[in-house]
Amino acid sequence: MLQQTQVTKVLEYYQKFVDRFPDVVSLxxxxxxDLLKTWEGLGYYARARNLHKAAQVVVRDLEGHIPVDYAAFRKLPGVGEYIAAAVQSIAFNAPYAVVDGNVKRVLARLFLVKTPINRSASTRIFQEKANQLLDHSVPGIFNQALMELGATVCRPKSPTCVVCPVNAYCQALQMARQSEFPVRQKPKPLPEYHVVAAVIHRDDQVFITQRKPEGLLGGLWEFPGGKIQVKETAEQACVRAIREETNLLVEPIEYLTRVKHAYTHFKIVMDVFHCHYQSGEVVLNEAIDYRWITVNQINQFPFPRSNHKFIPLLTQGKEDYNE
Ligand code: SF4
Incomplete structure (x- = not known):
């Protein structure tokens, strides 16, 4: 299911994913x-972890059968109302209406819904509208048609109303107010954090850590670092954060680059340093595992996109940082 993710982006991954994990048992x-490596770059890594857990529940507790019953399906890890309605209606023809961003846009224009679509209070309103419209004889086809209508015809800008199959019922079209709907509340600006990351060199190896399995980017590997505190330079933050997070003493020896990245709820500006390992045995704070690897081994591990923004600089220029 494609919440907040574009079809074209997922298509790049889909074939690779089903080739690697062709059924629920292999998943x-x-x-x-392996799963995170196959998913790497798509973002929303909690979805990958939940998919993995759900497959394990299906194989371990349900004899490999995906629940046909809505309530049982809804209990699987990571399954919310949207996924439950989409899978149950499309796979099993069960009468549940799907509401995604495309569907909300169509409904907002059809019925001139004034509640902002990005306010949580709107979810119930749109769900009720979709429930009323749902064709119970072909719920899966109906849901896909409504999602597709939003994606291809009732587009955010310049909807092609002249070919729209529901144009006779559209209140926005009748009043020439398509561009006013859906109503959207101005989102708050995302907070921005200034962070550092360290590429720690020892002999011909670099140091990476693995994030804990839960939460943001859970299970991925990364070059360690942390937030820059008030009155701290990026270099000072680098030394302090590495000591706090790994117990290693390092010396920043060269500024590598600055990376900007936006997550769902915040943005980061990340200064990346080449660092020389000086001393210390690894004692991890937040991370759950670590490796000393060569630069050539980096592609064996799943990394977040923020790290991929500077990893090519490491693999292209392999200077010796161990003097
Ligand atoms: S008539 Fe136009 S605005 Fe109304 S639902 Fe169709 S494409 Fe959207």
Whole structure:
């Protein structure tokens, strides 16, 4: 299911994913690292972890059968109302209406819904409208048609109303107010954090850590670092954060680059340094595992996109940082 993700982006991954994990048994038995590596770059890594857990529940507790019953399906890890309605209606023809961003846009224009679509209070309103419209004889086809209508005809800008199959019922069209709907509340600006990351060199290896399995980017590997505190330079933050997070003493020896990245709820500006390992045994704070690897081994591990923005600089220029 494609919440907040574009079809074209997912298509790049889909074939690779089903080739690697062709059925629920292979998915359940996969190493989480393999799954994350296949998913790498798509974002929303909690979805990958939940998919893995759900496959394990299906294989372990349900004899490999995906629940046909809505309530049982809804209990699987990571399954919310949207996924439950979409899978149950499309796969099993069960009468549940799907509401995604495309559907909300169509409904907002059809019925001149004034509640902003990005306010949580609107979810119930749009769900009720969709429930009323749902064709119970073909719920899966109806849901796909409404989502597709929003994606291809009732587009955010310049909807092609002249070819729209529901134009006779559209209140926005009748009043020539398509551009006013859906109503959207101005989102608050995302907070921005200034952080550092360290590429720590020892002999011909670099140091990476693995994030804990839960939460943001859970299970992924990364070059360690942390937030820059008030009155701290990026270099000072680098030394302090690495000591706090790994117990290693390092010396920043060269500024590598600045990376900007936006997550769903915040943005980061990340200064990346080449650092020389000086001393210390690894004692991890937040991370759950670590490796000393060569630069050539980086592509064996799943990394977040923010790290991929500077990893090519490491693999292209392999200077010696161990003097
Ligand atoms: S008539 Fe136009 S605005 Fe109304 S639902 Fe169709 S494409 Fe959207």
């Amino acid at each position: 359940a038995g996969a190493e989480l690292q």
